[in-house]
Amino acid sequence: MPAEARRIAAIVSDLRTAITQAENLYDRVILSGLLDYGDEDLDRQNVEWWIEIVFLKILAAAGFLGLTSIESLVKTDLDTAKDGGANGFTKIETGPDEPFSKWLSRLRQYTAAIEVLGEVQSVHSITKDVAEILRACQYSILDAKVYPEPPRSEDEVHRRIEAVLRCVFPDLKHKPMLTKPIKNYQPDTGLPSIRTLIEYKYLTKAAEAPIIADQILADTRGYHSRDWDTFIYVVYETRRIKPESEWNQLLTESGLANNTTAIVISGEPAPDEASPLERKSRGSGRRGVAPAPPSDWGHVGDE
Template sequence: MNRNSLEARLITSLTDAYARTSAVALHSMRWANWTLLDAVEPPQDLIDDDETLFKPFKQLTDSIYLTTLALLETVNLPTLIDQFKHIFGPTLDAQPTRTVFDVDTETGEYYSPFLTDLSRFLASIGISTDAKAYYAQAGVKYLENILNNTAMIIHNSGNAVSSEAQVYNSVKQVIEAVFPDTAKPRSNFIKLAQEYKPDILIPSIATAVEYKYATTPEKLKATIGQIAEDVLGYTGDDDYRLFYAVFYVTDDLIGKERFNAIWKEKNFPQNWRAFYIVGR
């Protein structure tokens, strides 16, 4: 399993574990209170909650331990593996504190020291455990895969294209299937002279896409310059922080290497990315 798959599994498991923490902690407190009583048999609801609350949580934290270890091995960090085992136990069952809970003195809420310490450990080596941030990052990867396959999408649609609108409308159908919030987006890219409207807006990953269509080298170079002039117009809306310019050409007009050189010399901001797509 590769790093991306392990990170996805880890984020999903951590999110699930955090959501279960409060209920499992309360169940553990009920068990602790029952042990103080002079009773022979525990109540049936405690036994039932062991099956529905405690055991699934333990299995989840076991999975988190093993997945984190596998992730560290995948990225080849032997020193951090030693530190991980020192902090969280050398083997799966060597440190049972994964099912121990504490109370936040400020909020009065229960939390898992294991989950908190693990999140800090992962953050220290550049692995985010923020589910929203991770899935946004994963979403960008999905989008880039779609943009890279613009030519194939248009070819498979069976439609001949001869304008920018025809190009981005073909691709937009695919993007809307992956990112439903693309359907009716809103933006505030409004300047004194005009309102800037990117072809595709995807609020869930804070991304805007602009398509350009060219049939000659001269038109292609002109559209790159046009985007460079428009960059300052795409400011003032904090909902969008990443911008893509996709240049679709009917033939390989100048070659990808030349295109990249022209793009580079325009000194676009770091949050602008370009794709040079040759039609089929």
């Protein structure tokens, strides 16, 4: 969870605690009529003081977080409560089951709205983090101490990466079904908690790149669903064929970059990651060769 989301979570926790304290006192003094001090006016003033404190806390939180709409609504409600006379802050509403505090109920709504902001930021952070987890999987799925051989198929890449993802996303779904009117689609991995689908592609030679590109574009159209917002394509190369930047350039030019990302994992380390002996053993033919330009994708997307 990012620092801002943690800050919002702390603010929401403090607000909920203050609301609970005010509600307990409200139920005891206003609804039940059990007076702590033997002085009805003094007890009512105590309840009013606590409710006003919650108003002020939410105003401060909304102002601090830049939530001008919530801040404006809370100010209006606070003014209305102050102008309500003797029963302003302690106004009782009649619900379907039992009476309740009008203002404390409203203050809980504002707190829930602030909490949503933190949840959204947290989800965005996790979505970003999952891309880093997928890139870091390169070491795990190629570790010779764990797997005697590199992945030999798309299914092996899929299963090895899912083994890592399950540690972070216990709600992971293996091949979730997307039901459509004419054809059902079944992406490789679903992460419901962050509304993200992951598809794996296995690339062994440059000639396969245009075919996989067509598959990605077709899959993204089919995977469109109200339950999923983000799509990640993990392209596993048995050797270095196309850089990640070119795959994402393809997505950008196809109008998919807003919610779709490509991540490349290679079974062969980049030249600057390899040891001098490994670089020498490859020969000089591969060194200094620039990545192929996007024009070599072939007729991607043509029918």
